[in-house]
Amino acid sequence: MDRIVQIQSADPHGPAFSIEVITPEAAVGLLQCKRPTARENPTAIANYAEAMREGRWILNGMPLILSRSGLLLDGLQRLRACVRAGVPFTTVVARNIPDDVLHTIDQQRRRSFAGVLEARGMQHAGALQSALVKLIRYQDRQMTRTSGSPSWSRLDRVLAANPDLVSAVKISLESEATTLAEAVRTPLIFMGFRVDKAVTRRFLDAVAHPDRYEPMEPGARVRDLIELTRGDPATRLKPATLFAICIKAMNAALTDTPQRSYAWLDRSVNPTRGEEFPELVGYPGLTDPVETGATDETQAKLREAVANLEREAHVFPLTVETITPALAEEYLAHNAQNRRIIAAHVDAIARDIRSGHWMMNAQPICFSRSGRLLNGQHRLSAVLQAGQPIEVPVMRGLPDEAYATYDIHAKRGPHLGMALESFGDRPLVAAAAVLLWKRELKPAGARNAKPTPSEVTHIVEQHPRLLELRTFGRKMVEFGRGSVMAYAAYCIERDDPELGRLFLERFETGAELPRGHLILELRRRLQILRRERASQEEQLREILAAWARFRQKPDLPTVQDHATA
Incomplete structure (x- = not known):
């Protein structure tokens, strides 16, 4: 019997792999666990079933994927083919894949790690994620450098290896030292508690109640500096600068060497007078499985x-x-x-x-x-x-x-995450988000680029009105693609909410407009483009050009009036 031997698994509670013979009866049982939104691909099922019946099925390493709760994340087409063919097939099976982190495959997942933590029932997920990122950047000496965010895998492992961070977040959110931004306060508490809890509590109390302490008390001096700089945007301390100053002041408190003032200048901004980011005296660092x-x-x-x-x-x-x-x-x-x-x-x-x-x-x-x-x-x-x-x-x-078998695996459409599975018109909204990405977010010089599913999800999360305008897009399919209509409406409302709504109402109905009005002309022109199967870009250009003319002179009733204006 074929078998997998897994060597050096990083996580004893992580994914488990095995090689199994799946019978048609077992396939029927597994199909009961498929995702509610999973869709069958008849072509793929037919190809798989033929290969199974003719004995051409080859073990190629691509697994059936089952989540920790038993949900079938991937393998629907192969299981359906097994049932249709009526013969067993041998495959890799992956179990214990986290539902909350990997709710689809191929990296099509939630955008926010905080959303993952919330799904696990963890409180203050946003603050927890923010503190994790800052502590990892500090550990990597990346506080002042532009770099990618830590991977979700690393965030997950670091959180599991440093459970005291959860309590640090709770203490931070209950602290009276609210003058100190939470994004600075939380990592400072975590680091400080690992060095000296009493000194850290005194520092925070001095920030909250400077009148109770001597003027040279480090926490009180930090509070004075915050009050001095907060009124003017030009002098207000950036979070990284405030974090560095707090570490310097904490060092002074830990070593009982108070100073009259604390300052820090980033060396990357000023190579001559600047400093490296300060280190907290005695802080042992995160327990980071990546580093070990x-x-x-x-x-x-x-x-x-x-x-x-x-x-x-x-x-x-x-x-x-x-x-x-x-x-x-x-x-x-x-x-x-x-x-x-x-x-x-x-x-x-x-x-x-x-x-x-x-x-x-x-x-x-x-x-x-x-x-x-x-x-x-x-x-x-x-x-x-x-x-x-x-x-x-x-x-x-x-x-x-096995090399030749990978191409026959079914291509999967975008799965946009559980938050976006509860509404209709998912393809319409996804296509509208792709339009937004290509026109507004596409990286310079990108080659034939399309957004990743996580980027599409992020766009919909960050632009909720785009999701709401899918209804308008669906109503207007007589005049163009629904995705174009939804994105165009979003752009128009974003330009001028009040005037944009007036334009869209008239565009939708065409009612009570005089003959030759630019909106009536737009509707006629779009119907022609629709029949000619014009591209999305052509349709969008026509709508936005009409909107630009309307925005300039909304009270002029006709196209001719606009032409002479």
């Missing part, structure tokens, strides 16, 4: 264990690895005669990595028994492009024949 990863010796032993297992027939070694840019380059050296790399796909994954939204899923990078890279070239290329590591399963020992 495998040594070279451990890595060598891991590779030796994998090599030994690969010699055994019907055994497939699987490791969960942190793929650094150097390791990605090494793995890509085995990318012989693979498919053409799609640059836009690499760009999209790299953006997710840089923004900290990559999460390890159960889909492995796959190598054959001969060492050939079978699947994963886009993720490895994205690691190189982003210059940052990701965590991913790596499966070895697969047959070389």
